[in-house]
Amino acid sequence: MTFTMRPMAKLRTQSSSVVASWKVQSPGIRVIRLWLGLTWICGGWDKATDPNFLAKTGSTSISKVLTGYSTSSPLGFIFKHMIERATVIGIFVMIAEFALGLATLLWVAPTLAAFAGFTMSLGLWIAATWHVKPYFLASDTAYAVLWLSYFLTLLGKRRKIDINVERRGAIRLGMIAVGAMALAALGRGSQKSPTASSVPSAAANQIIKVADLNVGQTHEFTLSDGQAAIVFRTANGVFAYSETCTHQGCIVSYSAPDKALICPCHGAMYDPFSDAKVLAGPTNTPLAKVKVAISGDWVVLA
Numbered sequence: 001m002t003f004t005m006r007p008m009a010k011l012r013t014q015s016s017s018v019v020a021s022w023k024v025q026s027p028g029i030r031v032i033r034l035w036l037g038l039t040w041i042c043g044g045w046d047k048a049t050d051p052n053f054l055a056k057t058g059s060t061s062i063s064k065v066l067t068g069y070s071t072s073s074p075l076g077f078i079f080k081h082m083i084e085r086a087t088v089i090g091i092f093v094m095i096a097e098f099a100l101g102l103a104t105l106l107w108v109a110p111t112l113a114a115f116a117g118f119t120m121s122l123g124l125w126i127a128a129t130w131h132v133k134p135y136f137l138a139s140d141t142a143y144a145v146l147w148l149s150y151f152l153t154l155l156g157k158r159r160k161i162d163i164n165v166e167r168r169g170a171i172r173l174g175m176i177a178v179g180a181m182a183l184a185a186l187g188r189g190s191q192k193s194p195t196a197s198s199v200p201s202a203a204a205n206q207i208i209k210v211a212d213l214n215v216g217q218t219h220e221f222t223l224s225d226g227q228a229a230i231v232f233r234t235a236n237g238v239f240a241y242s243e244t245c246t247h248q249g250c251i252v253s254y255s256a257p258d259k260a261l262i263c264p265c266h267g268a269m270y271d272p273f274s275d276a277k278v279l280a281g282p283t284n285t286p287l288a289k290v291k292v293a294i295s296g297d298w299v300v301l302a
């Protein structure tokens, strides 16, 4: 398979207009194209409107998601290096999903978009759903096969991915990029309300109700300056730390089996039951303490 730049005249003969492209395709291919295009736009919109996606905490935080991939994926060592650049990667993924969806629906570099969609789905399969058993319960496998089938259909017998970089083709690619960024900005501007577990409550210093944090449990929250933090409750009371690693600022996570806060980037380990002192890793500085207390029904910032 090769990538080639093709002249404008040839591109036109292959139904470069959006309407013509839909007309010449078979009903089955139209359904696949519509489904993939819309789904990728919905995926981008879901991330753009999720207030936790680019934050440091929350189950949908890109930082937490990459941390999970780094420990569960067979290619975890790659994701480990991505955690430090989680925000940039999150923005890239969000815009790429919009761009692939728009390019697929609007017939701009369609073969390249289909190949990129296949690569993205394959990557998600290896990263996120590799351990799902049986494999067919993971939607990433189905999307990877759908994109691959669509890509091979567009590729036909040419075995080439044509990219038109002449004026009109470049303008259309530019319009897709602008459209993707505009949708991302629109989504960020109309975000859903943050989930209660990711931010302190409206009463400023309240973190979580005591009834919702049993002895032996932890709870992640966000400080007013945006830092991720974690509170522990033991039989003796509550205590909390910033989750920002004192080595190079990655976000640590609590590992119950290890009874330690562990940094996914370079392996620093901290003992939360002993003032977050360093147990291992490339730092000598404990995690910063966050003063918390129990006040009435609430765990609060002290």
Ligand code: FES
Binding pocket: 245, 246, 247, 248, 249, 250, 263, 264, 265, 266, 267, 268, 281, 282
């Ligand atoms: S950032 Fe290097 S060990 Fe945490």
